[in-house]
Amino acid sequence: MKRLVLLRHAKAVPLEAELEDHERALAEKGRDDIAHVAAYLKAEGVLPDVVLCSSAARTRETLEIALAAWGSTPSVHVLDDLYLARWLTIVNLIRQVREPGQTLLVVGHNPGLEECARHLALPPGDYQTRKLHQILQGEYPTATACVFRFEIESWSAVERSEGEIEYLIRPRDIPAAK
Numbered sequence: 001m002k003r004l005v006l007l008r009h010a011k012a013v014p015l016e017a018e019l020e021d022h023e024r025a026l027a028e029k030g031r032d033d034i035a036h037v038a039a040y041l042k043a044e045g046v047l048p049d050v051v052l053c054s055s056a057a058r059t060r061e062t063l064e065i066a067l068a069a070w071g072s073t074p075s076v077h078v079l080d081d082l083y084l085a086r087w088l089t090i091v092n093l094i095r096q097v098r099e100p101g102q103t104l105l106v107v108g109h110n111p112g113l114e115e116c117a118r119h120l121a122l123p124p125g126d127y128q129t130r131k132l133h134q135i136l137q138g139e140y141p142t143a144t145a146c147v148f149r150f151e152i153e154s155w156s157a158v159e160r161s162e163g164e165i166e167y168l169i170r171p172r173d174i175p176a177a178k
Contacts (some may be wrong), residue, residue, distance in 0.1 A: 002150045003044060003103040004094065004163060008110055008118050010034035010065070010143040014057040020084060026061045033143035033171035034062050038069035040174050044167065046147055049101025054082035059107045062143070077098055082108050087115035097155040098099055104155060114140035115129045120148060120163040134163045144170045
């Protein structure tokens with residue numbers, strides 16, 4: 001069994017003329033939101049062994065705050081290919097992970113991350129799963145994490161429509177983050 005966490009970067013400062021999109025840092029609200037989401041994931045026992053992170057400043061800062069909250073030191077790979085990547089690129093990068101470990105975290109951007117979550121999700125079954133799918137069909141706000149479980153031995157076996165959604169955590173769903 002493998003766990004995949006798709007984490008959208010936290011809220012960034014607005015894009016300004018003198019600032020390149022790739023270099024935007026997190027806004028204060030973004031730093032607060034990701035701290036709450038990271039604490040929630042830790043409380044649920046969702047801690048990554050391996051991380052794939054976009055090379056953008058806002059994704060790297062999101063990861064730094066999460067790692068500080070978790071107190072863990074997973075293997076981290078910062079990838080230019082994840083910057084504004086489409087869903088199939090994200091899946092292909094996941095399939096290339098050869099490191100041992102049960103939980104893989106991908107820190108990236110929309111719309112690719114949101115599309116990836118939708119494409120990987122198993123069709124809904126019970127009421128709770130249908131509810132999570134309904135949320136997933138809506139917006140995927142900043143600092144949102146979708147946690148999937150795959151019944152596979154290797155990341156190379158990740159396939160479309162085979163990930164069971166365990167959690168879908170948005171900052172507004174966590175009481176302390178409101």
